[in-house]
Every structure is written in structure tokens, then in C-alpha cells.
Amino acid sequence: MTAINPEELSHQTVLLDEAIEALAIQGDRVNGVFVDGTFGRGGHSRKILSLLGPSGRLIAFDKDPYAIANAAQIQDSRFTIVHESFAEMDRQLSNLGIAKVDGVLMDLGISSPQVDDAERGFSFRNDGPLDMRMDTTRGLSAAEWLAHEDEQKIREVIENYGEERFAFQIAKAIVARRTSESISSTRQLAELVAHAVKTREKGKDxxxxxxQAIRIFINKELEDLEIGLNAAYASLAPAARMSIISFHSLEDRIVKQFFASKVKVPQPDRRLPIRTVDLPKPEMQLISRLKPTEQEVMRNPRARSAILRVAERLSGAD
Incomplete structure (x- = not known):
């Protein structure tokens, strides 16, 4: 039913088996509806399709037009690809006539092919145009944003999204440089930052x-994640699960706090008479928190920072 893309063979999907197993696609659920919020190069989607029954359905989302082109190779009537962020999940599922789903998977961050393609501008290791957009069909590129944004905003982005203590010096250097030449390539930006940063972390450029900071900002990754988590939760049927893989502390903090908000309930004032039936109930239960094994990290060093968090919607939740 599916076509294998050679490019997919070179991309190692992180926590593939663990993330899919967490969705519990078994029993009656094999004919349920599932969502892959980040198709990427299709590793998770292909695995889900291999487990679904004949009446099962998979809806995948991605902002990247290259991912959409890759998804077009999957010739399977059970599969639908949507060229949108998972932040649009609730609206898009409604458009497809889907009220509830049996599980949602999100593999956050960027994929290896995106990083390795110099033309995308995500990496400082190979020179290329300073783009950084996941969706190259819309929005400002990183070069366009840096050319016009004020120094304070650039500093805030680098400081808040990159947790960079030399954000002030970097922003100042960017604004000074653009008065004499445009910053249009990844190498230009990387060399400028290297001169502005006073101390070096061992093993890190x-x-x-x-x-990282500019990429997150340009693609509204954290804003989309907060919206997407709420949209995913709202779409879950009772006992359905969310399986979320994050790759840096900012993402993981948002996922962790979101799940905590659904698991914890406000405690009643003990001084007030209250019936058990009136007590608030948790909306979700935590299922697992996993990190890649040492063997997976050895095979794929990019997996070293990954964290998988899984939670299940409780049957009694509204």
C-alpha cells in the first residue's frame, strides 16, 4: 500500500517503535482514526499505517512542502496528508468530518533532511541561503527578518528561544553588520556569532x-506547540493517547506543563463541606516518559536529547 522513498532510508526516525507502541494501536483501535502531527519524512506515518486495519485512518500534517511531496508517494486510501501546522488540527479535522481521534503523535523539531540540505538554511555547518522556514511558500525568511528587525527584538529572540547569554552582543553585531552588508547566508551569520560570543562551550559550535532561536521564532514553533497541544487534546476520544517527542528544553517544558495541567486538579478548601461527587477529576493520566537507549544514540547521535512523553485522556473527562 505504501511506497518507500530512498530519502527515508537515510533518515533515522527517533524513538520510532516506542512512540507508536504508546498509541496502543490494537484490538478495536486498529480501525480507529489517528493523527501524525509532524509527517516529516514519514517514518512514524508508515509504521502507523502498517498497524491499522482496513477501516483505520491516518491524518498527517506538515508545514514543509518537501514533506508534503514525500507524503504524496504513499498510495493508501486510509491516508490523508494536510499541508498545515498541527496548530490547525481542530479546524482541519472538522473539515474532514472527523469529530474524535484515537491517538495523536507529534515528533517536534526539525528532521535530518531539513538540517542536511544547505539550501534550507537551518544549519551553520554548510553554507547556504539564510532561510530557515519550514514552509518555504509563506512568511519571512531569517535573512529578511534580520534585515529589518530592531536590535532589542533580535536580542529577546536569541535570549529567550536560544537561552544564549551573549544575546546582547550578538544582536548588536547583527545590527552593526547589516549597515554595511546584508546577512544573507548561513556562513555569514555563523561567523558573525562566533566573533560575538566571548566563551565557548566544549563540543558545541x-x-x-x-x-536554534531564530529557527524557532521564524516558524512560530513554541506558539504552534501550545495551540497544537490544546487542539490535539480537544480531538481525543476517551482513552485516546497523545505521544509527544521533544528535542530541547523549551519544547519539553511546554509538553510537561501541559500534561501536568491535565493530570492535576485544584484541591478543595478543606474547611468547606463537600461531597465526593463534587470533587474535580483529572482529565488525563500520565503513561510514560522515555529517552532513547544508548544503542539508539550511538546509531543516531541526533537522538541524544529526545524525550517521549505519553498521556491518556480519561474516560470521564468532559
């Missing part, structure tokens, strides 16, 4: 945090 000085441009790492700045590139």
Missing part, C-alpha cells in the same frame, strides 16, 4: 543557540 558558538552559533548553535542563535540558529
Amino acid at each position: 558558538p552559533a548553535t543557540r542563535t540558529f
Whole structure:
């Protein structure tokens, strides 16, 4: 039913088996409806399709037009690809006539093919145009944003999204440089940051945090994640699960806090008479928190920072 893309063979999907197993696609659920919020190069989607029954259905989302083109190779009537962020999940599922789903998977961050393609501008390791957009069909590129944004905003983005302590010096250097030449390539930005950063972390390029910060901002990754988590939860049927893989602390903090808000309930004032039936009930229960094994990290060093968090919607939740 599915076509294998050679490019997919070079991309190692992180926590593939663990993330899919967490969705519990078994029993009657094999003919349920599932969502892959980040199709990427299709590793998770293909695995889900291999487990679904003949009446099962998979809806996948991605902002990246290259991912959409890759998804077009899957010739399977059970599969639908949507060229949108998972932040649009509730609206898009409604358009497809889907009220509830049996599980949602999100593999956050960027994929290896995105990083390795110099033309995408995500990496400082190979010179290329300073783009960084996941969806190259809309929005400002990183170069366009840096050319016009004020110094304070650039500093805030690098400091907040990159947790970079030299954000002030980097922003100042960017604004100074653009008065004499445009910053249009990844190498230009990486070299500028290297000169602005005063101390180096062992084993980490000085441009790492700045590139991460600008990428997150340009693609509205954290805003989309907060919206997407709420949209995913609202779409869950009773006993359905959310399986979320994050790759850096900012993402993981949002996922962790979201799940905590659904698991914890406000405690009643003990001084007030209250019946057990009136007590608030949790909306979800935590299922697991996993990290890649040492063997997986050895095979794929990019997996080292990944964290999988899984939670299940309780049957009594509204």
C-alpha cells in the first residue's frame, strides 16, 4: 500500500517503535482514526499505517512542502496528508468530518533532511541561503527578518528561544553588520556569532543557540506547540493517547506543563463541606516518559536529547 522513498532510508526516525507502541494501536483501535502531527519524512506515518486495519485512518500534517511531496508517494486510501501546522488540527479535522481521534503523535523539531540540505538554511555547518522556514511558500525568511528587525527584538529572540547569554552582543553585531552588508547566508551569520560570543562551550559550535532561536521564532514553533497541544487534546476520544517527542528544553517544558495541567486538579478548601461527587477529576493520566537507549544514540547521535512523553485522556473527562 505504501511506497518507500530512498530519502527515508537515510533518515533515522527517533524513538520510532516506542512512540507508536504508546498509541496502543490494537484490538478495536486498529480501525480507529489517528493523527501524525509532524509527517516529516514519514517514518512514524508508515509504521502507523502498517498497524491499522482496513477501516483505520491516518491524518498527517506538515508545514514543509518537501514533506508534503514525500507524503504524496504513499498510495493508501486510509491516508490523508494536510499541508498545515498541527496548530490547525481542530479546524482541519472538522473539515474532514472527523469529530474524535484515537491517538495523536507529534515528533517536534526539525528532521535530518531539513538540517542536511544547505539550501534550507537551518544549519551553520554548510553554507547556504539564510532561510530557515519550514514552509518555504509563506512568511519571512531569517535573512529578511534580520534585515529589518530592531536590535532589542533580535536580542529577546536569541535570549529567550536560544537561552544564549551573549544575546546582547550578538544582536548588536547583527545590527552593526547589516549597515554595511546584508546577512544573507548561513556562513555569514555563523561567523558573525562566533566573533560575538566571548566563551565557548566544549563540543558545541558558538552559533548553535542563535540558529536554534531564530529557527524557532521564524516558524512560530513554541506558539504552534501550545495551540497544537490544546487542539490535539480537544480531538481525543476517551482513552485516546497523545505521544509527544521533544528535542530541547523549551519544547519539553511546554509538553510537561501541559500534561501536568491535565493530570492535576485544584484541591478543595478543606474547611468547606463537600461531597465526593463534587470533587474535580483529572482529565488525563500520565503513561510514560522515555529517552532513547544508548544503542539508539550511538546509531543516531541526533537522538541524544529526545524525550517521549505519553498521556491518556480519561474516560470521564468532559
